[in-house]
Amino acid sequence: MRGQVHKLGDDINTDYIISGKNKRDTFDPREMVKHLFEDIDPTLAMRIKCGDILVAGNNFGCGSSREAAPQVIKAAGVRAVLAKSFARIFFRNGINIGLPLLICDTGGIEEGDVLEIDLENGIIQNITRNRQITFRKLPAVMADIFQEGGLVNYLRKNQGFVV
Amino acid sequence: MGKTIVEKIFSAHANKDVRANDIVVAEIDRMMAHDGNGPLAIDIFYQLGGERLAVPEKTFFVLDHYIPCPNEDVARIHAIIRNFVKKMSCVLFDAQGICHQIMMEKAGIQPGHLVVGSDSHTTTYGALNAFSTGVGSTDFAAAMLTGQLWFLVPETIEVQITGKLRPGVMGKDLVLHLAAVLKADGATYQVLEFKGEAVKALSMDERITMANMAVEMGAKAGIFEFDEKTAAWYAHNGLTVEKDGVTADSDAVYAGKIEIDASALEPMIAKPHAVDNVSPIGKMPDTPINQASLGSCTNGRISDLATAAAILKGKKINKDVRMYVTPASRAIYQEAMQKGYLNTLTEAGAVIIPPSCGWCIGVCNGIPGDDDKVISTANRNFKGRMGNRYAEIYLASPATVAASAIYGRITDPRNLL
């Protein structure tokens, strides 16, 4: 997959991804897309195009357990989120809905860069800067869940957890 | 090689001998979802082909976030939960208080239990010596269907707290200090095990505050040992303790150790817009405030209300301040009424709000205005958290919030003792 980068900082919490007030009246992520990142950058939701990639620093998705956070990112058309580290509940939630969350050194990636991601081989090619980085492999059970496209498909197939 | 508290809890729930970093499938003792994330879990439960719950009597739904219901859309969301609970014969706490407080009062949580909730502050029950953690809606749906979840057995950081908190300094100040030390991701994937003489001296309400905020450092759980205070808490709430407390072995292996001298601490303030942006109150610049919010699952318990009432007794809050007080549950509301705290707080000028989340997450019952500065006893001060991104939120203890309400600026409660 290939996409253009939107760069975010450290400690982007789930309130910033989608605030409590904007998820109050619905649980349909498509209705929340226009409010994505509203409290930290009110025009960012408009600038995100289908196929784009989010790139953050440390502790992306900290704060609440709301699964609306990765859901709305996915509903906005974002193909993958790259970060130096993720908060644990967000990480599980994202993989559970089949959103690629890639742990890697995001330091050299800049706003607007074009990345080509090879999920199979764990390689990210920065086309703009002609640089290559790798991302960390998922633990086995998460890799299986991700492989199935998320936990719903995984459980329908396996009828339970297999570790 | 000995085990930590959570290694023992996971070994018991996975029916084998497990250690930190093992991946296990574990049986869940209690599970809780609220009106914020529960409806999505119900939707996913049906996507999974769910027809009945694995353990209905251990599956709890709580309506607390949007209470009293602010509009018809939310009323529809509430109806989804009420109908599901009826159909599945599980347990509903409808407008009785904030989920974490209600779960501790009424769900039969025991020391050594393994509990999950559709809320990050599910870490709260660590004060009862249970392992409890937040999960998303898909994981929650899976737990409802199978009664199990997979877990990475977490490593544990030992938090040794020595000395004694000085008067006017509370458990809340201690945990804000810890957030300053560990930062927002200092305990990610790990558990905080609280120990030491200062911990033994803490009230249960203060331990609950600290376990509640463990997640603000990224922790999977924050856990306390079971002692005579835990036993007394069960007795006071008319609950029985069916299980023995779980203690760590003396040769347990820890991923790290943090030492704090409680005697050296002063009241702490988490400044906008991050929980780890902490300053001792003595180093704060003069900060006028417009709103004082007392309550939430962090600090809406009886001793929190008692502390505020003692400070506000016979006084009036500043004319430029509005003060909202939210007891965390109906039982606390009633006890505060009987003990006269609500009367004292109302006479001082506070508004009493029915037990609910409301202002804490900015969905109803006390949203601040543009440029307002709010001092709050809640656990998060992110931009927009209280429903307005142009407001600033300062987090503090109930004592500091009450003192600040009187003077209309952030005030050291020790000046009023």
Ligand code: SF4
């Ligand atoms: S009081 Fe606040 S932090 Fe606690 S459960 Fe409610 S919204 Fe979450």
